[in-house]
Amino acid sequence: MLDKYSILIVEDIPVQAKKLQYVLQKLGHNVVWKEDGVLAYEELQKNSERYHLVISDYQMPNWDGIQLLEAIKLNDKLKKIPFILLTTIEDENIFFKSLQLGASEFLNKPYRQEELKLRCQNLILLYEYQSLIEKENQNLFNELLEKNQILEHKLAELSKTHTQLQQMQTDLVQASKMASLGTMGAGMAHEINNPLTIIKSYNSRLKAILDKEEFDKTRVDKINTSIDNAVNRIMSIVKHLKAFARNEKISDSERATIDINQLLSDLRDFYGGLVISNNITVSEQFFSGDYKLFGFRTVYEQIFLNLINNAIDAMETSPVKTLDISTELIDDNQKILATIRDSGRGIPKEIMDKIYDPFFTTKAPNKGTGLGMSLVRSYLKECNGTISCQSEPGKTEFFLTFPIYTNNSKDTKQ
Numbered sequence: 001m002l003d004k005y006s007i008l009i010v011e012d013i014p015v016q017a018k019k020l021q022y023v024l025q026k027l028g029h030n031v032v033w034k035e036d037g038v039l040a041y042e043e044l045q046k047n048s049e050r051y052h053l054v055i056s057d058y059q060m061p062n063w064d065g066i067q068l069l070e071a072i073k074l075n076d077k078l079k080k081i082p083f084i085l086l087t088t089i090e091d092e093n094i095f096f097k098s099l100q101l102g103a104s105e106f107l108n109k110p111y112r113q114e115e116l117k118l119r120c121q122n123l124i125l126l127y128e129y130q131s132l133i134e135k136e137n138q139n140l141f142n143e144l145l146e147k148n149q150i151l152e153h154k155l156a157e158l159s160k161t162h163t164q165l166q167q168m169q170t171d172l173v174q175a176s177k178m179a180s181l182g183t184m185g186a187g188m189a190h191e192i193n194n195p196l197t198i199i200k201s202y203n204s205r206l207k208a209i210l211d212k213e214e215f216d217k218t219r220v221d222k223i224n225t226s227i228d229n230a231v232n233r234i235m236s237i238v239k240h241l242k243a244f245a246r247n248e249k250i251s252d253s254e255r256a257t258i259d260i261n262q263l264l265s266d267l268r269d270f271y272g273g274l275v276i277s278n279n280i281t282v283s284e285q286f287f288s289g290d291y292k293l294f295g296f297r298t299v300y301e302q303i304f305l306n307l308i309n310n311a312i313d314a315m316e317t318s319p320v321k322t323l324d325i326s327t328e329l330i331d332d333n334q335k336i337l338a339t340i341r342d343s344g345r346g347i348p349k350e351i352m353d354k355i356y357d358p359f360f361t362t363k364a365p366n367k368g369t370g371l372g373m374s375l376v377r378s379y380l381k382e383c384n385g386t387i388s389c390q391s392e393p394g395k396t397e398f399f400l401t402f403p404i405y406t407n408n409s410k411d412t413k414q
């Protein structure tokens with residue numbers, strides 16, 4: 001380890017310097033000699049990397065040993081070089097001062113050569129190990145820095161991916177909003193088709209009446225009221241579908257008690273024309289008693305109209321065409337069961353699970369959109385109703401149950 005190190009000797013007495021030089025050179029070191037502190041400091045500044053040890057006398061012209069030590073310890077490039085102070089003066093203050101300033105050793109002259117040699121060797125070795133540790137530390141630090149940079153780079157990439165994912169999520173939410181907007185639009189088109197057809201037919205009746213020179217005012221008023229009702233129904237349907245799409249509730253003040261038997265009879269106005277043109281026999285069987293439903297009339301109307309329209313479609317090619325609509329009281333008069341039965345082609349088992357899916361249809365594209373049953377399911381949620389179905393060729397039954405209105409129904413409504 002101690003191959004060849006450079007030692008700076010600072011000594012104003014040439015004999016002393018030569019003696020020191022001789023001892024150290026014998027150990028194989030390079031020795032440079034300066035005659036006072038100032039010169040020594042200049043040399044150290046010029047060759048800061050070169051020296052492994054400074055051995056300095058205390059008493060010298062210009063800077064003494066303590067001044068040199070102080071200057072070295074204030075210089076970042078030099079402060080780690082080991083420093084031995086040699087002096088003939090046995091002054092405690094100098095001893096403490098030199099230790100306080102960071103001198104590595106303090107030796108009194110005359111020194112024992114063996115001791116000087118050993119102390120020099122120990123200090124140089126220590127310095128060398130320290131330098132090695134520092135270098136190793138620096139390498140580790142650089143490695144850490146490099147790894148840190150890689151990590152920072154990865155972090156930046158991750159954060160970029162995160163931003164991209166967030167953007168994708170926003171896009172997806174937007175896309176799903178657009179999709180539900182599309183479904184809502186299609187749902188509205190589906191549901192207002194029926195009242196629009198009614199308005200159209202009343203309008204042509206109105207025109208026929210008005211074309212005559214004299215017309216019956218009472219008839220015109222009646223038709224006008226029917227058109228008004230149909231328009232109100234459209235407005236109510238649109239309102240409910242918008243509320244469904246936005247997952248909102250419509251104000252309770254618009255809910256009312258509903259006579260289901262009366263409602264089902266009134267619906268004839270809407271599907272009556274179809275029944276006649278398709279030669280369908282309709283039978284109605286209703287429970288008797290003053291039991292009411294509670295909620296939005298339009299919602300109930302749309303549930304039954306969708307089921308009845310499907311029943312009429314299903315019987316298009318049937319030899320026997322019967323539509324049975326019935327209501328009965330069940331569960332100790334706590335619920336109403338409404339049954340819509342048709343003698344149509346039936347629903348195959350394989351598609352029974354799918355009929356409530358939006359846009360599922362077995363009808364021709366210009367005939368069905370596949371939205372009726374999915375809307376029925378949404379409407380049923382609104383009025384706490386349930387639906388089930390039994391079907392075979394020639395007979396399909398839809399069973400619907402609704403809670404009967406009691407005085408506290410309003411309070412228990414969600």
Ligand SMILES: Nc1ncnc2c1ncn2[C@@H]1O[C@H](COP(=O)(O)OP(=O)(O)OP(=O)(O)O)[C@@H](O)[C@H]1O
Binds near residue numbers: 190370372
């Ligand atoms: N009473 C029924 N008899 C036979 N099949 C039915 C009956 N009711 C529903 N279905 C089946 O369920 C499918 C879905 O019905 P849904 O009312 O949702 O849509 P759609 O009637 O096909 O179209 P849209 O209601 O938009 O005009 C129908 O295409 C049909 O195959």
Ligand SMILES: [Mg+2]
Binds near residue numbers: 306309310368371372
């Ligand atoms: Mg339908």
